[in-house]
Amino acid sequence: MENFDLHDYLKARKAMIDQALEHVLPLPEGPSDKVVEAMRYSLAAGGKRVRPILLMAACEAVGGSTSSVMPAACALECVHTYSLIHDDLPAMDNDDLRRGKPTCHKVFGEAVAILAGDGLLTFAFELLAHPDMKNALDPSTLLDVVYVFADAAGINGMVGGQTADIIFEGKTTDAQTLSFIHSKKTGALIRASVEMGAMLGNGRQEQVKNLKKYGTALGLAFQVVDDILDVVGDEQKIGKPVGSDEKNQKATYPALFGLEQARKKAVQLKDEALAALADFGPEAEPLRAIAAYVVERDR
Amino acid sequence: MENFDLHDYLKARKAMIDQALEHVLPLPEGPSDKVVEAMRYSLAAGGKRVRPILLMAACEAVGGSTSSVMPAACALECVHTYSLIHDDLPAMDNDDLRRGKPTCHKVFGEAVAILAGDGLLTFAFELLAHPDMKNALDPSTLLDVVYVFADAAGINGMVGGQTADIIFEGKTTDAQTLSFIHSKKTGALIRASVEMGAMLGNGRQEQVKNLKKYGTALGLAFQVVDDILDVVGDEQKIGKPVGSDEKNQKATYPALFGLEQARKKAVQLKDEALAALADFGPEAEPLRAIAAYVVERDR
16 A cells, blocks of 8 residues: 555546446436436536445455445445435525536426435435345345444434534524534535445444544544635635535534634544544555545645 | 224224334434424324335234334335425425325425425334344345335335326326326335235245235225325315316326226226235235225225
8 A cells, every 4th residue: 555646546436436326227218217317417417426435445444345335335425416416406505506517406397306316315225225235245234234324314414414504504503503513414424434334344343433433533524624615615626606605604613613723623533533543554545545635625 | 803893903003003103203302303393293194004004914914923013114104204295395296285284394394394304214214224123023134125115115116106297297198107107106115015014024935926916906006096086085084185186187097097997997906906815814804904995995
């Protein structure tokens, strides 16, 4: 792992995942073709594929093989994409553009966009529980993975965080509520990506626990940096308008503590993430590099 | 099973399921309490609990015990309820009332209603994959059940059927498209309820196959009778305005083939359902009575 080049690594992994995602859904046909078209549209609309990459990297960090975990990696991207489709709806953030392209409801209409989100969320569980998965992975572990996944995506995780984000929009928010929103809205699924990878790679209990710690710190760091970029970022680079949090009176770290404190917090979280990897060898190098990248990125 | 009284049976089972549903979700608290409140509101809003009752009855038909399948029964009602919440949204059917009560988005707003649906769908998988489930049931079977469930709820089932229903609203529909919509929109989840019950009760392969046939016929019969009741039903009894299908130019059996043919079709489907139970003894009596009830009901 000397001369490890994160840029090349991320590029190669993203290409692998993009290709897998292209083939994961059936082709649109029959009377319900529109919903599959919409799901494919949003799934193909790009993104860094952070969650699938983390799942694969965590699997390798415990010595597991990534050959059989691609459907699980795709499941994470399906759930992430569904959350973006529903977040963009007029009743939620009402966004017309996502990564520079028209949002799902702009292209397919609101009804089909709601159903495309529902379809992607449901499809994620189809992928994880597909009979083929049992050929390579232990059914009991797979069932635990389904649970971790659902828990992180649902009311204890993403759905809970998104609800709080909407309820507290425009209201005064304290540090505790902000931490609730951040750790759940984005943090839970990122943490679950790492945890699921460690479980699917048959990591020992102690390893899974440490990687869960890593994922928790990383997930929070990711969101803090997102907030910072919304203030100081380059619109061209991040692919969406900056200043939207302030406009929508969203609770953010920079808004509550100022930019300097937010930056300190991000570095502190990176250090926490790295500390959780102390017992791992060079096979965790990608995870270490990702932690540094997440905090230093400008997009 | 002599003197089997379906009315008492359904009443007792519904009471059991209502009670379980009351305790299945956490209490609303913290910054995301609104979404849990909305989920609880819609879950408690009543309904016949057809799907959970079918799961339990199918489990018993193969000689299984229902003591450990209640979470799976609740999972079915969570998914059914999520589908109603999303179907009622302004972008979909735009309904203000459901079972005589204001719909979820009318009470909690559109954003929270979308999230409540997402939360219920996700929670269903949490229930099925909960670590406690593995104490009583085989993990490999549970994983297969998750797959059957997700497949029936997703693009191959409910989501696909709902999409087609929306796309073809107001358009001329042929028998093939109507059959696609019916078998998927309502039929798939009813079929899955029976199939999941048979699997969780450790039914033999042949038994599961026959119960799947029963569930497929029953699911279609259920929808055909729903369509008939929308034409000739008593508003007071069915708890929603009649004539809404015609108003919304929905594809239905009575619209395409006339009332008499639709009634014949329902009876034919009931006979198919009963024929699939030929190899079962008195332990399948509730399923037989349910098939008759579904076709003869007036609400």
